[in-house]
Amino acid sequence: MDTLSDMNRGPNTALVVLSFLQADCRSSEYREELLSLGQIINNKSCIQSFDDGGFETDGHLPSKVSLSDIHPSVELLGLRNPVEAEAIQEIAGELRHIGDLLEHNVVARATQNLSRNILDSSPEHWKNHLTREVERVMREGVGLEHLPQERVIMALTLTLVKRVCEQTPSLLRILFNTTIQYIMALRAR
Template identity: 60%
Template structure:
């Protein structure tokens, strides 16, 4: 994974976080919350929008826009708005993928227990304290050791944090927005 040097703006951090959280989300309530969040933060764009050839006649006599309209009801199609600079976009995608790989390693070791702890703690406290609960749970697990000491620790901490957030939000999608904001505060560009 490339270094975290491309995470110099809040927008890039939010983009990497959303990319991490979207992986394997399906079309559940959690997935719907992610789509809404991406739109609200202007991190996604609708790829079912009008195309230059929409409305044209297909060889079978049907209008191509009717196909697009039919698909709109099936599943929303959006994609993340990666930077136009291809090198920066590739680096951010590589960071997100590397974080997902680290997160997958966590899934087998410690995530279930830590997710339950975090979920219990944040459900019993106001959202202003969530950042502290999230930091405390990540620190607790990192002190315990996770077997990933060979990787750069800032990446491991970020991946573990995102894995915890994803685990909690899959169980309680209504918490996504507040936890997303909490992670953005925790990992603002100056903190990386």
């Protein structure tokens, strides 16, 4: 799994997103929401039917994955293929690094805009708000033109989602699903 486009196959997208969101969890309420989401994924009951082609619509994951197994410095022990587990951690780590660089430049304002927009609308519009905010930030420039833009967009997206969920943990599950749909739509472009 060398590219982000490889990440978009099967449940890997959800695992990378979950790994990204889990890192450096500061709030106990946010941590509880992440654990709950991980348990739901573990029970194979929350993967909704995505018509985007990347997820199996029956919610089947190839193996049991526990949120407690998803840490930046620990392999995803629940995956059968250790190379794939390591690749998921590596991608999430690279995206977190880019997200850290973005944080200094633009994330605070973009998080505030996204949070305000999603709180003022219904969940079916959240993907549009996320798309518009990521595109606005990318148009204005983030100062990371030396990095692959696909990764910058992905890191920006996940960083914004994480910051909104840290502020309002109750949005995690719906925003997680919205993020997966958004990533799948990016892949389709």
